[in-house]
Amino acid sequence: MDKKAVIVAAKLITLLCIAAVFLFLAPQFAHHILLVIAAILIGIGAGSLLRYRSQTSWMESKAKLVSIEEQEEEVAISQYSRLKYRYPLIEYEYTADGKPYSGFIVSLEKENMWVPEVNDWGDPTPEEDHWWRSLKPGDDLPVYINPRNHGEAALLKGVSKGRRSHHLALLSGGILIGLIWLAVVSFKFT
Numbered sequence: 188m189d190k191k192a193v194i195v196a197a198k199l200i201t202l203l204c205i206a207a208v209f210l211f212l213a214p215q216f217a218h219h220i221l222l223v224i225a226a227i228l229i230g231i232g233a234g235s236l237l238r239y240r241s242q243t244s245w246m247e248s249k250a251k252l253v254s255i256e257e258q259e260e261e262v263a264i265s266q267y268s269r270l271k272y273r274y275p276l277i278e279y280e281y282t283a284d285g286k287p288y289s290g291f292i293v294s295l296e297k298e299n300m301w302v303p304e305v306n307d308w309g310d311p312t313p314e315e316d317h318w319w320r321s322l323k324p325g326d327d328l329p330v331y332i333n334p335r336n337h338g339e340a341a342l343l344k345g346v347s348k349g350r351r352s353h354h355l356a357l358l359s360g361g362i363l364i365g366l367i368w369l370a371v372v373s374f375k376f377t
Contacts, residue, residue: 206220218368218371218372218375219368221364221365221367221368221371222365222368224361224364225361225362225364225365225368226361226365227361228357228358228360228361228364229357229358229361229362229365230361231354231357231361232354232355232356232357232358232359232360232361233358235346235354235357236346236351236354236355236358238295239295239344239345239346239351241333242295242331242341242344242345243344243345244334245331245332245333245334245340245341245344246331246332246334247329247330247331247332248281248282248283248329248330248331248332249281249327249328249329249330250279250280250281250290250327250328250329250330250340250342251279251280251281251325251326251327251328252277252278252279252322252323252324252325252326252327252328253278253279253280253289253324254277254278254324255275255276255277255278255319255322255323255324256275256276256277257273257274257275257276257317257319257320258273258274258275258276259271259272259273260272260273260274260297260301270303270304270305271303271304272301272302272303272304273301273302273304273317274293274297274300274301274302275293275300275319275322276291276293277291277293277319277322277328277342278290278291279291279328279330279342281330281332281340283332283337283340284337286337288337288338288340290330290340290341290342292339292340292341292342293341293342293343294341294342294343294344295341295346296346296350298347298349298350298353299343299345299346299347299350300343300347302316302317328342329342330342331343331344
């Protein structure tokens with residue numbers, strides 16, 4: 188089982204246990220659980236989108252590729268089916284204001300750069316989609332450097348369309364749950 192999935196499941200179980208205790212001890216305030224869920228979803232969705240938005244001001248420079256390695260990760264797409272994704276781990280060096288830095292961040296989330304083994308129809312992904320396979324140590328790469336913290340850089344800035352929709356869904360879901368909470372409270376006190 189995926190370690191990340193276990194951690195997320197443990198957090199959800201913990202939150203559900205806390206909510207159950209809250210419901211048992213203070214049922215008159217149970218509707219506030221919806222407000223907490225809404226705030227969490229809005230915080231996660233908006234926070235991620237704002238983090239990507241801050242990258243628009245990052246300055247472009249050049250980096251030297253030190254090492255590159257391809258990673259593979261399997262993701263469950265159903266109970267009986269898993270899909271393999273590949274993505275690069277890249278170490279690079281760059282300079283900012285005359286100081287040398289070393290970086291490992293290719294993108295803020297690996298889902299922005301990973302490539303599935305097969306497409307939606309089961310055809311193998313074309314080789315040109317694995318853009319990192321043509322790179323070798325010593326190559327020059329464009330790098331985007333945070334102007335407020337030169338130690339933070341990324342080779343790819345911005346968010347992919349798929350990830351943007353994921354973050355927008357979290358934000359929209361939080362807003363929708365917040366509106367449901369508002370309707371519940373309005374109905375309860377009228």
